[in-house]
Amino acid sequence: MNNVATSLVLPLLLTACVSQTSPMDAQPEPQPVTQAQLDATLASFEARLEDTMFQQNAQLSSNHHAFMTALQQDIKTLKKRIMTPPPLPPRPTAPPPPDTAEYPENETRDGKLVVGETETVWLDAVSDSFPARIDTGATTSSLSAQDITVFERDGKPWVSFNLAHEGVEEKLSVETPLVRYVRIRQASADSAERRPVVALTMRLGRLSEKTEFTLTDRSQMTYPVLLGREFLKDIAVVDIARQNVQGKPKRPTSANE
Numbered sequence: 001m002n003n004v005a006t007s008l009v010l011p012l013l014l015t016a017c018v019s020q021t022s023p024m025d026a027q028p029e030p031q032p033v034t035q036a037q038l039d040a041t042l043a044s045f046e047a048r049l050e051d052t053m054f055q056q057n058a059q060l061s062s063n064h065h066a067f068m069t070a071l072q073q074d075i076k077t078l079k080k081r082i083m084t085p086p087p088l089p090p091r092p093t094a095p096p097p098p099d100t101a102e103y104p105e106n107e108t109r110d111g112k113l114v115v116g117e118t119e120t121v122w123l124d125a126v127s128d129s130f131p132a133r134i135d136t137g138a139t140t141s142s143l144s145a146q147d148i149t150v151f152e153r154d155g156k157p158w159v160s161f162n163l164a165h166e167g168v169e170e171k172l173s174v175e176t177p178l179v180r181y182v183r184i185r186q187a188s189a190d191s192a193e194r195r196p197v198v199a200l201t202m203r204l205g206r207l208s209e210k211t212e213f214t215l216t217d218r219s220q221m222t223y224p225v226l227l228g229r230e231f232l233k234d235i236a237v238v239d240i241a242r243q244n245v246q247g248k249p250k251r252p253t254s255a256n257e
Contacts, residue, residue: 105245106246113236113246114239115134115236115238115239115246116240116244118131118134119131119204119227121202121204121249122249122251122252123201128172130225131167131224132227133222133226134227134232136229136238139230140182141225141228142214142226143213143226144163144218144225145162145174145217146171147161147171148160158176160175161173161174165224166219168224179196181196182214195215198212199212203252204236
């Protein structure tokens with residue numbers, strides 16, 4: 001019974017609600033656009049578009065003008081550089097001539113002797129001078145000697161020899177302590193030669209000092225004295241294009257003279 005009543009009353013209530021809805025709740029219909037309004041809108045849009053294009057063209061023209069002006073200036077500068085020769089480098093000034101009074105031609109600035117391919121040396125042991133060959137390829141210096149004899153004096157080894165060579169008028173006898181023996185291998189020999197070594201006072205230019213010599217017969221060679229690297233080291237420089245740079249040494253003055 002209740003279900004039947006409900007089914008009859010509910011449609012009536014819904015109908016009443018629909019009939020009481022306000023006309024203001026309905027959406028208004030859009031008004032149609034007239035031809036005049038459309039033309040006005042298009043004209044306004046075209047005006048704004050033309051103004052924008054004009055401003056952009058003006059900016060492009062200004063940029064182009066500035067670019068062309070800068071380019072022309074660069075071209076002028078480049079032409080000027082091409083047409084103008086570069087400045088000549090300054091002429092080097094010649095170094096001042098060395099002070100020959102302070103630096104003689106037979107010495108270096110640091111005080112080393114300048115020696116040529118050949119020099120003349122003085123040996124105190126025989127009180128005479130001899131031609132010498134400068135040989136930077138030889139390690140030790142050597143002296144022409146014949147009749148080499150090793151003997152003992154006061155319990156120490158000594159050696160006696162005759163300094164003989166072509167150009168030496170007579171054999172000059174020397175007796176001096178034996179320093180040691182060395183083995184020298186010549187390029188033309190198959191085996192090494194055992195030579196005695198002596199220390200003799202030698203004078204070359206202003207230099208006078210004990211110098212070690214190996215003793216060997218150099219009578220078949222041009223020079224009785226050969227000066228090697230051990231003597232030249234730290235005291236002399238060699239100029240093979242010159243000869244007798246140090247000159248012939250003078251005989252030392254004795255105390256009685």
